Amino acid sequence: MKRVHDAISWGSRLLTLLRRGRRARDIDDEIAFHLAMRQAEHERAGLPPEIARRTAARQFGNVTALKEQTRDMWTFPSFESLVRDLRYALRTLRRAPAFTLVAVLVLAIGIGATTAMFSLVDTMLVRGLPYPKADRLVVLIGNVQRAAGVERRGNSYPDHVDWRARATSFDDMAAYTTLNTTLQGSDEPEPIPSEAVSAPYFSLLGVSPTHGRVFRPEEDAVPNRDAVTILGDGLWRRRFGADPSIVGRTIQLGTRAYTVVGIMPAGFTGVSDTAQLWIPFAISGTPLDNRGSRGFQTLARLKAGATIADARAELDTISRQLAAAYPQTNDKRGVEVSPLADYVLQQLRPIVVALMAAVSLVLLIACANVAGLLIGRADARQREIAVRTALGAGPGRLLRQLITENCLLAMLGAFTGMAIAQISLPSLVAASPIAFPTFVRPQLSLTVLAFGIAIALVSGVLLGIAPMMHTRLPRLGDALKTSSRGGSSGLRSQRFRSVLVIVEVALAVVLLAGAGLMIRSIQKLAAIDPGFEAANVLMVNATIPRQTTLPATPGGPAAPPAPFVTSHTDLLERLRAVPGVEAASLASDLPFGGASAVFYSAEGDATVAAETMPRAYVHRVTPEFFATLRIRLEAGRTFLPAEEKPDSPAVIVSHNVTRRFWPHQDPIGKRIKLGAPGSQNPWMTIVGVVDEVKYRGLPENPTGDPDLYLPYIDRAAQGVVVRTRVEPSSLASAVRAAIRDGNASILTFNASTLADVVAQQSSASRFTSWLLTVFAATALVLSVVGLYGIMSYLVAQRTREFGIRLALGASRAEIVRRVLRDGTWRVAIGAAIGLAATTGLARLLAGLVYGVGTFDISSLLAVATLVVVAIAACGIPAVRATRVDPAIALRSE
């Protein structure tokens, strides 16, 4: 009831605020009516009009004052006084410029950092993906039930077609995969990050081309028929001068001419977020008729009313039907339905959430800090407050004044902070070692602005209440008397100050410990032995074309392959001749470059269950590959040059293969083959065993499957690995030149050092740790400054007491001990609480740290650091206390 009341009354007041003029006129009219009626009555009683009018007015009272009072009933009584309060607050802050500057800066750090982080949260987690109704978009990823758990795989085209035909919970589905295309036509062919997509892809995402059209359904139904392509806006501007007439003309991609049919709008880079060019899915090289060949993903839009759970249930049913119909390829196969936003942002979310939590702690410390400053000021202003109380200001009025002042302070801080965030955030995102999606362009949106202002107001109110809590409002006269004596503000204020110190220390400990955990985690990551030596290794991707290109007949069989323009042995010769190169080798795929798994079988092993069917990653490598990367050969030998042919029976396996099948036997000479035991593939003989290496991911390979190495054969896509005697990046251009050997049709790209690629693997950890360290350092500085301020203040207040003690013979050392003890117990309690709270932050970081528990030696180190610094901060005021001349101290008050 009461609430309804309030709502009505506030509502009508608010309306009044908007329509003040009308309300005032209404009140005038109403009162005029009253006066007229009364005057008429007097006139009827026989009074002359003028006297009747004056009598009526007298009876009514003070017309102007009453009108005003009536109007006030409708307005917020505080509205007009708010302006007064603000003006007063401005004057007060201007009178204490040092205090204002420090407080505004501290708040700017806290609010600025929080707002900056929030704008990341806003763009990534709140606003989400830049597609219409993006929450209805899902990604379907084929998975497989293995003994180790469910593993993500990919989709095969026949499965995709069946899902699309049978599932009813979707508007439509589109297959998509990423690839590099080679754009010819300038001096050097350029690799273009591209996507091969089926026709519904663009309409699912809700984008339409700025020129031309999207793909037609028939263009992805027949393999190799329609060589059409769609250009991204960036590529179109960069390479084709933004010429709209390119639509309808052909461009050369790799060895084939493609007709440009459309241009995508600026900013659209596909689901992969990197694509600058699109080709029909049917032309991507993905086998369209092999149900067992899985690799791509399916984008789908949920039908209106269908939930993710519906879609999952339906696809589960379809998967079971497919498994029954095609047990060879679909046994234990399922489909993961993942919202697109989860799929895109999955890895970034926990980082952003952890950092948001950390930055909120910085804000809390900043507030505690400014609260400490304000308490000092509140004491200094005791007298002013007393005077205002004496002049009739009520406690509510005073509180309002204080809150106004602090909100103003917080607002100044907020706007300074937001300005700093605004300037620094884009460069922060750009410099970030983790790749943010391109749509994450943090900017000052209304939401972020509102958030900044909201936290400023909350901080302001909290800051206003803080000093009020500790100074009981002085009774009239009391304060006037005590303040002239400069008395201490009493036990209550001391206790409040202690709480502030404890809170600041506790928060700083949490942040330091969090940063400590991340740093330890990075140390552990760096200490991982990947099984190879990453230093001094340069890697380059190369694409070697074939000598002549025979035109492919649409829909017809592929032409017999022509030889490559250079053989891999010639290529290796040229690489070894580059000065500074110690060893050179080639691989079908480079470390962390992505490889696909195949099933294999060991002779004599009868495993048939899909969950435990042996699976491995296959790489074709030249004989020096292991020496170049310094991968240890456990047994046997590397390949012989004679073995470098497609049907060679030699294979080198990694340790886990022998551990699984021949744990106590000599593996050399044992035989394995690719595919199921019954497959027609030839047996291969193990000639060597190498250590397990982290070929596919750090800190761990995504799955525990071993690696199989086969002899190298000439191929189009080559991974070049070079061990150098000098800084590897300095050889990049020489190595690229050696690969190309003057042949413009050879493409080299992605030259990078292995050390950089390894570092990239832990970039998320390093980014988080770097930011957390910045936050923790800020927290440390803020809390130590706050502690110093509060301890100085406490010491200053006790100057008189110390004077007396010294006069009575206390030693200076005793005074120092006393002050230090005072500071130390507060720091100790804060540190203990912080340490306990550390587990909370550690849980947030759990997904981001490697090899570190929630409690680590680094937490203790963090506490130790803080305690030492904090006690030092107490030490300075302590020493100052001993410099007190007893006589002066006693007189000083």
Added chain:
Amino acid sequence: MLDKQTGCSIIPKSFMGAQETRELLPGTLDMLILKVLSRGEMHGYGIVSAIQRASDDVLGVVEGALYPALHRLEVRGWVRSKWGASDNNRRAKFYRLSALGRRALEEEAAYWDRVASAVTRVMQRA
């Protein structure tokens, strides 16, 4: 002279304009207004006249004080208002009781009865 809270004071007729005032109990004016309005729609002037008439001019409400009180009641949602024509065909603002106001009046009246009878008992026995 005016109590800000009640916006009302008791002024014996004979002392009109004199400085001696006695405060009406807080909230009393509100109750009187609600009571008068419980009989039907009325404008401000009518409410004052009704109170004066019904109290045999003992309760001399300072007339202007009625308006802040009326508007306070309106903000609170206890009375509603609309503009209409008076008996002599002038534009006047008419007030009527809302459901909320009616309930409030019952509560106020019950409370007043209890207090008044208690005060009376004390005055007679002590």
